[in-house]
Amino acid sequence: AMLDKVSLKRLTAPAADLKNAWLRGAELEECALPFANLSSSDLSQSIWVRSALNDASLASASLCEAVLQAVSLANARAPGTRWLEARLARCDFSGAALPQASFHYAALLECRFKDCNLEETLWYHARLQFSRLANVSLRQANFSSAIVESSELSNCDCAGSKWNHANLSGAVLAKCSFRHADFRGAQFRGARLAGSVFEGARFQAAATFGADFRAANLAGAIGLTPRQLMQARTDTETILPNGSRGPYLIYSGAERPRAAGLNLRPAVERPEAPAPTGA
Known part of the structure; x- marks a missing residue:
């Protein structure tokens, strides 16, 4: 037609x-x-x-x-x-x-996504303002250089998603799974991340000033520096990259991810050499 x-x-x-x-x-x-x-x-x-x-x-x-x-x-x-x-x-x-x-x-204003399948979607340079995403599957979605401004993600599965250089300032990312997500170069200023899981996520060069990681699970997160963690908010419910409880303390070494968070293979145990026998 x-x-x-x-x-x-x-x-x-x-x-x-x-x-x-x-x-x-x-x-x-x-x-x-x-x-x-x-x-x-x-x-x-x-x-x-x-x-x-x-x-x-x-x-x-x-x-x-x-x-x-x-x-x-x-x-x-x-x-x-x-x-x-x-x-x-x-x-x-x-x-x-x-x-x-x-x-x-694309530019989205006050849009609602609930119980949606948005897997492998592409959001390069998209702008989401005052929008809400709840119970959404965003596995392998790519938000590189996107602006997610004053918007809310709750109970979303964002495993393997990419947020390189995305602006998440003022966003709420609550109770979401960001396992193995990529946040390199992302802006987290004023973002609230309570209850979200960041196992294996990458944070190199991310701006975390004012980010609220209280009650977030950062176990195994990669690339967080002492400076980034000191600029963010953590508390006793925060799980730090090395698996210990927060709040983060400078010189504690808690920014170094534990082996389990990195999914490293355990070292192979070698059998003990037999004791030498007498002549």
Whole structure:
């Protein structure tokens, strides 16, 4: 279907079949397309206002430079979608599946992700403001150079995710798993990380001034220096890189990760040499 630059208002079309449709530059206001099939459609530069795409299929669709305001994508299936330079405000992605989606340079404001699959998603230079992600799988997601400003991640699985040079200032990362995540060069100023696990995570050159690691598990974290830990907040509930309890004390050596946190193989025990026998 060739519907580029079409203008639709108050349209209701449940289960509409728009696979491979051309909706580039279209404008949709107060439209409802539940269970619609928009797989592989071109929705680039389209504008969606107060509309609903609940349970829709958007697999491999392009929403590059699209503008979505107050749009519900609850339970949408959108693997491999492309959202490059898209602008999203007050959108609801509850229950949505967007594995391997690309959000390069996208701007998200007050968006909600709950019980979502965002595995292997790409967020290079994306900007998330006042957004909430709860019970989301972000395994192997890449937030390199992203800005996650005044947003909240809670109970998320972020194992193996990358946050190189990301700005997490003022973010809340609560009760999340960041096992083997990469935070090299990231900004943590004012971030709160209570209850999160950072086993094997890398922190080389991360800015931790004012970061709140109280009740965080840093056992096995790599690259944290005495200076970084002294600039952050730790308490008796913090588990430090060497596995000891906080708070961190200068010259304690607790910044050095324990072998278990690094997943090092234990040394092979050699059998004792037999005692020499007399001639």
